[in-house]
Amino acid sequence: MRNPKKLISLLLTLTLAVGMAAGFSTAAFAEGENGTYTMFMRSTYVDWIKELNWYDVAEKNTGIHVEYVPGPEEFSDCYSEVDQRIISDTLPDAVMTKLTQTNVYGPQGVFADLAPYIAKYAPNLQAYIDADPTYKALVTSDNGAIYALCKETPIFADFIGYRVDMFQKAGVDASAIVTVDDFTNALRALKAYYGKDNANYYPLCGRDAVVRFAAWFGAASNISATESNGIYVSGHYKDGSVDIMADGAYKMAETMKTWYDEGLINPDWVAGTMSEADWEAAMLNGNGSVFYDYYNRAQWFMDNGGPDNDPDYQMGVLNFLKDADGNPLKVTTSLKYNDECCTAVNAKCSEDKIKTILTFIDYFYSDEGKVLANYGVEGESFATQADGSKKFIVDYSKEESTPAGEKRWSFLSDRLTVCKPVDNTAFFQWNSPLIAEAAGRLLVPENLMTSYVLKFTEDQSKELSNLVAAVYDAEMAGIVSFVTGDRELTADEWAAFQGEMNALGLSRIEEIQLAAYQATYGTK
Amino acid sequence: MNRITESPSSPPIKRPTLPQRALKDLSKNHRLYLLMLPGFLILILFKIGPVGAMWIAFQNFSAAKGIFHSDFAGLANFTRIFHDPYILVLVRNTVILAVLSVVVVFPIPIIFSLFLNEVQNKKVRGLVQSLSFLPYFISAAVMVSILATLLSRSSGLVNNLIVAAGGKAVNFMAKPEWFRPLYVLLEIWQTFGYSAIIYIAAITAIDPALYEAAEMDGANRWKKMWHITLPGISTSIIVMLIISVGNIFTVNLDRILLMYNQSVYSTADVIQTYVYRIVFQSTGFPDYSYATAVNVLKSLIAFVLVTGVNRIADKVADARLF
Numbered sequence: 001m002r003n004p005k006k007l008i009s010l011l012l013t014l015t016l017a018v019g020m021a022a023g024f025s026t027a028a029f030a031e032g033e034n035g036t037y038t039m040f041m042r043s044t045y046v047d048w049i050k051e052l053n054w055y056d057v058a059e060k061n062t063g064i065h066v067e068y069v070p071g072p073e074e075f076s077d078c079y080s081e082v083d084q085r086i087i088s089d090t091l092p093d094a095v096m097t098k099l100t101q102t103n104v105y106g107p108q109g110v111f112a113d114l115a116p117y118i119a120k121y122a123p124n125l126q127a128y129i130d131a132d133p134t135y136k137a138l139v140t141s142d143n144g145a146i147y148a149l150c151k152e153t154p155i156f157a158d159f160i161g162y163r164v165d166m167f168q169k170a171g172v173d174a175s176a177i178v179t180v181d182d183f184t185n186a187l188r189a190l191k192a193y194y195g196k197d198n199a200n201y202y203p204l205c206g207r208d209a210v211v212r213f214a215a216w217f218g219a220a221s222n223i224s225a226t227e228s229n230g231i232y233v234s235g236h237y238k239d240g241s242v243d244i245m246a247d248g249a250y251k252m253a254e255t256m257k258t259w260y261d262e263g264l265i266n267p268d269w270v271a272g273t274m275s276e277a278d279w280e281a282a283m284l285n286g287n288g289s290v291f292y293d294y295y296n297r298a299q300w301f302m303d304n305g306g307p308d309n310d311p312d313y314q315m316g317v318l319n320f321l322k323d324a325d326g327n328p329l330k331v332t333t334s335l336k337y338n339d340e341c342c343t344a345v346n347a348k349c350s351e352d353k354i355k356t357i358l359t360f361i362d363y364f365y366s367d368e369g370k371v372l373a374n375y376g377v378e379g380e381s382f383a384t385q386a387d388g389s390k391k392f393i394v395d396y397s398k399e400e401s402t403p404a405g406e407k408r409w410s411f412l413s414d415r416l417t418v419c420k421p422v423d424n425t426a427f428f429q430w431n432s433p434l435i436a437e438a439a440g441r442l443l444v445p446e447n448l449m450t451s452y453v454l455k456f457t458e459d460q461s462k463e464l465s466n467l468v469a470a471v472y473d474a475e476m477a478g479i480v481s482f483v484t485g486d487r488e489l490t491a492d493e494w495a496a497f498q499g500e501m502n503a504l505g506l507s508r509i510e511e512i513q514l515a516a517y518q519a520t521y522g523t524k
Numbered sequence: 525m526n527r528i529t530e531s532p533s534s535p536p537i538k539r540p541t542l543p544q545r546a547l548k549d550l551s552k553n554h555r556l557y558l559l560m561l562p563g564f565l566i567l568i569l570f571k572i573g574p575v576g577a578m579w580i581a582f583q584n585f586s587a588a589k590g591i592f593h594s595d596f597a598g599l600a601n602f603t604r605i606f607h608d609p610y611i612l613v614l615v616r617n618t619v620i621l622a623v624l625s626v627v628v629v630f631p632i633p634i635i636f637s638l639f640l641n642e643v644q645n646k647k648v649r650g651l652v653q654s655l656s657f658l659p660y661f662i663s664a665a666v667m668v669s670i671l672a673t674l675l676s677r678s679s680g681l682v683n684n685l686i687v688a689a690g691g692k693a694v695n696f697m698a699k700p701e702w703f704r705p706l707y708v709l710l711e712i713w714q715t716f717g718y719s720a721i722i723y724i725a726a727i728t729a730i731d732p733a734l735y736e737a738a739e740m741d742g743a744n745r746w747k748k749m750w751h752i753t754l755p756g757i758s759t760s761i762i763v764m765l766i767i768s769v770g771n772i773f774t775v776n777l778d779r780i781l782l783m784y785n786q787s788v789y790s791t792a793d794v795i796q797t798y799v800y801r802i803v804f805q806s807t808g809f810p811d812y813s814y815a816t817a818v819n820v821l822k823s824l825i826a827f828v829l830v831t832g833v834n835r836i837a838d839k840v841a842d843a844r845l846f
Contacts (some may be wrong), residue, residue: 006555018720076805083810086587100809108588147598200678202529209786233807268677271698272785461808468802468808477789484787 019356036065037357038084038092039343042078043070045096045416051402053409054376055417064360073506075340086110086125091346094357096416099138099339106147106456111344112354113145122358124365125149128421136451137520138337148342149361149419150453154427157331157448158212158437160318161298165310170194178322180216180255180329187264190289192371193265197221198287202266204259205288207279209240210270211479212292213256215320215331215449217248223452225523228514231472231506233454233464241332244475244501250494256483270483284309288319295439297487299432303401317438320447330449338452341416364420374411374426381409396432416519454516464512467505477499581817594813601817610798612739618822620792621704628708630768633716634761639724640751653724654781656717664778667710672697675706696789705790710779717728722764725759728757762843770830773822795822 041049046068049055059065067246071078079098085091088107102111118126129136129146134267139146167174170193172186190203206212214220221230230243242249259265266288268274274282282288284305291297306313321329345357363369375382375390382390394409402408411420411430428439436460456464478497483485487497540548550557581601583594605611636656643649659667672682677695687693696702734752743751777796784792799815830845838844 010555010558079806079812080804081589087590104586104809105588108586110588238721246742268698271675271695271787273672273697273787275696283633339542347647455556456808462811462814465808466802466811466814467807468609469798472807473789473793473801474610477786481790486787505609 003244005100030167032397034352035063035356036067036351037094037349037360038069039094039096040069040071040078040082040092041096041416042075043073045396046070047404048410049417051404051406051408051410053381053407054372054411054511057377058360058363058372061372062360062363064356065192066094066360074501091348093349093353094343094345097344099342099453100149100461101454102148103141103455104344106141107143107342109347111147112347112349113147113353114139114149114345114358115144115146117351117354117358118146118164121355122362124369125362128365129322134521135337136454138365139337145225148344150337150339151341151343151419152413152414152422153251153334153336153338153341153418154422154424155333155336155445155448156295156322157333158292159295159298159435159442160290160292160320160360162291162300163286163320164314164316165312166190166194166286166289174316174318177318180321180489183321184264186257187259187290188262191262191264193221194286194289199390200287202269202282202287203264204291205266205274205279205291206269206291206293207274207276209474210256210265210483211240211475214242214246214249214252216329217246217252217255219243219246219248219252220332220449221518222449223513223517225455225521228510228517231468231475231509232452232513233468233509238260240472240476244479244498244506250491253341253479253489253494254483257485257489258478260483261485267484270480272480279302286310293301296431296435299435299436302432302435303397304433310327316435317434317442320442328447330447333448334452335451335453337453338416339455343419361418361420362419368524370421370423371497373420374413374423375411376411392430396430406481450499452521453519454513455520456516457519458511460512464509466493467509467512471504471506471509472499474504475506490518526527536568543740568649577818578820578823580813581820583813585813585816593612597813602821604814605818605821614793614795614798617791618773618796620774620791621707621775623793624708625711625775626765626768629711629715630765632712634723634757636716637720637727637757638753638822640720640724641753642745642749645832653717653720656720658717659714659744662714662716664714664776664782667714668779668782671706671710692810695787697783700788700791703788704782707776707779707783711776719764722760726757727753727761759843762837762841763845766830766833766837766845769833770826772829773826795819 030486046055047070049068071081078096079101082095082097082101085095091110102320105111105154106113117178118129129139135150139148139150141147162174164174167190168301169188169191174186177183177186187203191201194201194203196228203319219242221232223229223232229245232241242252256265256270260267260270260307266274266279266282279291280301281289283291283301286309298317301315302313320331323329343361345354349357364373371378371390375392376394378384379393383393383396392409399408399410400412409425413420413427428443431439478487478501482489482494482497487493572633577591580591580594580600582597583591584597585591587592587593640649640652643652651738672680675696676685677683677693682696683693694702730753734756735748738752773795775794775796777800780792780794780797781800784797794820799818803810803812803815834844834846
């Protein structure tokens with residue numbers, strides 16, 4: 001071309017046009033050959049699946065390969081992407097979704113009714129469903145269809161992790177901490193010892209929502225056939241669970257205020273400005289000594305710089321607390337069935353494709369599959385003892401510290417791989433001695449509340465979603481304002497706060513939850 | 525001066541029709557049109573097209589049924605807004621934040637450009653302008669991180685100075701009363717250099733003869749600024765004001781979400797964060813229709829405000845945007 005400007009403008013135009021065309025192109029999820037299917041899943045889970053030795057064995061044993069379509073990292077973004085994929089007709093063969101989505105989109109023809117196919121192609125899964133009425137009630141729609149399978153999860157609770165070495169140096173006897181008052185006194189002793197030379201020392205610290213102690217005061221959200229108290233929906237069964245109408249909730253606010261006023265709890269955590277990294281730094285560099293967080297976090301600090309920072313560094317796990325009469329204060333737990341990690345199948349899949357998907361899932365409900373997913377391969381990752389029990393022969397710490405992206409043996413069933421039964425014994429055995437001991441000591445029925453997944457209708461789900469969006473943050477902010485002293489903590493003010501929350505919709509939330517419970521589990 | 529006139533005997537010149545003129549123009553400027561095409565398509569698809577999707581505010585929208593087959597709900601979603609006990613709090617927080625943004629943020633670039641215009645050294649002027657412009661390209665996440673680091677209760681520069689002066693450290697990021705000033709501060713920091721460009725461009729278009737005449741009349745720099753420069757850019761100021769009022773409900777969601785925590789909830793929770801929670805952080809099934817209805821109502825109020833300000837500007841200052 002004679003004029004270079006013309007050439008440049010033409011090239012620029014073409015580039016823009018091609019760029020746009022690329023943006024508009026839709027991902028094609030072809031039927032593919034037999035023995036494969038595509039699945040949309042949270043990217044972090046996809047990365048973890050790719051590291052699992054036992055997963056490769058499962059694909060080999062079944063002859064089925066899953067082509068994962070990685071989604072966003074955040075759960076809520078994943079569900080939004082499912083919506084977008086439904087709108088743009090780019091849904092892969094299977095998707096990670098949540099029960100509220102499948103309950104709505106299933107009857108509208110987006111997801112396949114798996115019930116007849118399970119009966120036909122997945123005998124082990126069918127047996128599992130038949131054997132557990134709770135699970136059956138959860139995954140079965142009013143019309144008898146099954147639009148999604150929920151992931152089974154190990155039952156665990158948050159642990160109170162603490163710095164054993166710091167407790168010892170401060171002369172605090174961890175075994176003597178039985179009640180909340182003992183706990184507060186231990187914090188006082190720690191503050192007196194370490195706080196005198198360190199203005200940034202606050203014994204109790206943590207991440208995310210600070211309102212996580214309700215169960216210690218008998219004020220956790222709860223539900224039964226006759227009553228619903230507090231917000232009891234996804235994400236609030238365990239963390240952020242609080243029934244502000246319970247007497248104990250006031251006591252909780254009072255105690256937390258004492259911690260705050262005396263500098264026993266990190267004020268940045270209370271304020272909501274303490275990031276996860278800030279908390280980790282505080283626990284690693286000695287600016288904090290105690291936390292109440294995910295069950296295996298104590299070990300995390302041991303594996304991620306604790307002993308490097310301080311040769312004496314040693315984490316431990318406290319006993320759960322008891323009331324003044326010595327009765328266990330039951331703590332909130334994870335759900336046995338995770339309604340936010342479900343697998344649904346695209347209704348456009350052929351019967352062959354559905355058969356492939358269910359055959360793969362069904363494998364994990366077979367005896368062979370259960371052993372593989374929970375213990376691995378005999379002789380390679382576990383050995384059978386003389387009494388018939390199984391014992392891991394690979395080292396937990398070594399395997400779990402393998403660099404990201406490399407293959408390893410790992411059996412952390414709290415994350416989603418495929419929907420499969422969980423062996424709680426294996427799950428807690430696959431932990432460091434520190435956590436395995438704590439799990440054996442603490443995760444016993446008398447210490448744990450039972451959690452229930454509720455199944456909502458479309459209208460209930462929408463109303464609830466809007467109400468929770470208004471009430472939950474207001475509730476958390478309200479409690480924090482009492483703790484920090486921004487709002488005076490008196491019986492009258494607390495009653496006013498309860499009234500404000502009911503006016504915003506808390507009582508309506510409880511009504512909807514109760515109706516959902518009764519519809520799912522009956523009225524008795 | 526020669527005038528070209530038609531001879532009474534010559535046939536009348538036939539004016540080309542609109543399609544003919546369009547075809548001729550297209551043929552003459554086809555490369556320009558081709559260049560414009562991608563941008564035009566983007567405008568249609570991503571700016572104008574989505575306006576039609578606001579229809580879902582009148583539906584009980586389902587992604588599975590799509591916009592054409594979802595159930596019609598009439599004004600039900602709008603009625604719900606007025607029954608939502610929380611909406612007044614959200615509107616109050618949004619309006620306060622938006623009004624602060626207009627009242628405090630709007631004059632800063634005007635003042636800045638007026639003073640920058642008085643800097644005689646061109647290199648210094650260029651450097652100051654470039655430096656003021658740079659924060660515009662920094663992401664909200666980085667801006668908030670810088671602010672949080674500066675204001676950190678335990679190690680931030682500001683609190684170190686407060687403590688050194690004998691005061692008590694303040695967790696600024698957790699104080700509801702500090703949320704709005706900090707939000708506005710970031711808004712100024714990030715946008716004033718960029719906004720000033722428009723005023724600086726308007727100033728350069730002012731006839732230098734006016735300044736020379738004023739100098740001959742003995743006007744000092746303040747008087748020239750007040751009586752020549754400021755009136756010279758008044759049209760630009762009014763146009764920018766009308767645009768700002770149009771954006772009065774459009775707070776910076778990224779920035780708010782990054783600054784948001786349970787302690788500042790009482791002042792930081794605005795319409796957008798509420799809608800975000802309903803749709804993108806839904807604990808159940810997201811109510812797209814209701815969230816859209818809230819946004820439609822917000823847009824309608826903004827439209828009324830823009831129209832009002834435009835009329836006032838027309839009457840008072842004889843300048844209008846449309």
